[in-house]
Amino acid sequence: MLESNRYPRISIVTPSYNQGDFIEETIQSVLSQNYPNLEYIIIDGGSTDNSVEIIKQYESQVSYWVSECDRGQTHAINKGIARATGDILAYLNSDDYYLPGTLFKVAEYFRQFPQTDLLHGRCRYVNEQGEKIGEQFANIQSFSEIIDLWGIWWQERQFVQPEVFWSRRITEQIGHFREDLHYVMDYEYWCRILKAGGVVGRLDAELTCFRFTSTQKSNHSEAVADELLQVVQPWLWSNQTALPLNDRLRLQGQWLYQAVLMKQIERSVQKGDRKLRRWLKSMYLVAVHPQVLLVPNFRTRIDQFLHRN
16 A cells, blocks of 8 residues: 555556457556556446456456446546546557556656646557557647648648546546547547647657457548547637638648538539539639638649649
């Protein structure tokens, strides 16, 4: 007890459903940290494979676990967080895993920099066999950066979910994850942390492994992009969002170009509209939303059209 009191309490939530092929490695990666003040919570969605049998093997070392039907991954995360009592919070999906020493490194960082609200490190990308295929080290410090999907998030500066830890203090301020989001509830949560003025910490060490599998939700890249656009749109047009005017107009233009103009062109092509008609439709949209003129890709398309004609 004296040993555990020297360390901040860390609560880890693992949401899971039918991940019997990977969940044991996930559980072992948490428990083998040997972190003395760990609260580990597993929320299983009523798996029909061997997941429950695997969890039961470790139930004496797990703070709480349950297997019951729920409303999906985000609901499971929220159920776990509602039970968590730690000063530092995180969730680890049941196909990802921590690297040795991760929780001690995280605890030490929060001890040295107690003002930190969101901490991330390096994330190792692995394949289904656990072989390294790449890595990611995010570089985002502010809300204005994280909502810039085009210049920052999609330019390999993004957070990768399992590497992120955050403070109980910020959760008490912003609440839980949005259960209406299917793909990007983590991104939306990080945005709210930064929008609330949360301080970002950056730890130059590999902390976690993100496993690429053939069945994971993030493979649906178009659906993920559409949900990201859905999330940022209200902030880009809200007067309550503190953004410099130039940045606001530039990001609005990027959003309109991708979410409106390009989809309009795609529908027009599918209908068989002539090229001139497509361009007239595009010019009308630009007249209504001149922010599109700030998008370099759009200006390039105009130059190419004029050159060919």
